[in-house]
Amino acid sequence: MEKFYSVEDGWFKLEHGLVNEGLIAIASGKGGVGKSTVTVNLALALVKLGKRVGIIDADIYGFSIPRIIGLTQKPRAYNQKEIIPPEVSGVKVMSAGSMIEEDQAIIWRAPLLLGILEQFMKDVHWGELDYLLFDLPPGTGDMPLNIMQQVSDAEILIVTTPQISATKVACRVGEMAKQLDSNILGIIENMSYYQCSDCKKKKYIFGQGGGQSMAKELKTELLIQLPLITNIREGSDQGKPVVLAKPEAEVSNKLFSLAEQIIAKGSN
Secondary structure (H helix, E strand, C coil): CCCCECCCCCCCCCCCEEEEEEEEEEEECCCCCCHHHHHHHHHHHHHHCCCCEEEEECCCCCCCHHHHHCCCCCCEECCCCCEECCEECCEEEECHHHCCCCCCCCCCCHHHHHHHHHHHHHCECCEEEEEEEEECCCCCCHHHHHHHHHCCCCEEEEEECCCHHHHHHHHHHHHHHHHCCCCEEEEEECCCCEECCCCCCEECCCCCCHHHHHHHHCCCCEEEECCECHHHHHHHHHCCCHHHHCCCCHHHHHHHHHHHHHHHHHHC
């Protein structure tokens, strides 16, 4: 079933583009759980499966999408009113990180930040996309709340790690989504276990079952459990996401499975 998002009331509607299948917001309760890494690898997996994908890096304070995906290009002018988003590995990306230096602090207040995100929607020539992913700021504060209110048609993916201190915070994001009548696509449990590259044994450093318990509490499903492995961290630091650098790896297969699940949910 196709869903079309274009120019209507609310700044979240693209003025210079069309999204055919879905708006997806990737959220987390706290920072450091791998939300941006999941966003990038999911986007690239969707592209490999034949989808046209864009990313809006809505985590303006803590932007990391450009580094993770290996983006070095800047946006360029399309005409006097529109800009063309830079593209890397088939993914169109708009991020504050494309306009300022990576180590420059952003100290803007919320209204200015929301104005930047509004520009990402209204002044960018996105063209036709199948999926537009939003990498949200962590938590349930003003910024993620305002964005979720404005992008009210977006479905929510929640990224967490297994330990109770992470899942309880992430549950608050799920409850906020439910209060806003946003559909929760499911839970992604990152760093579920450490797997030794030599012996292949799994060690559950952050505990077990947190993602499953969270999914049960929010009446959704646990979509995937991703391991804590060096390849993911190294790839993110070097701008070589694992689904591109090591597409044959087990973790890449898991990420492709996640993309397939997302596509299947959209066609139901």
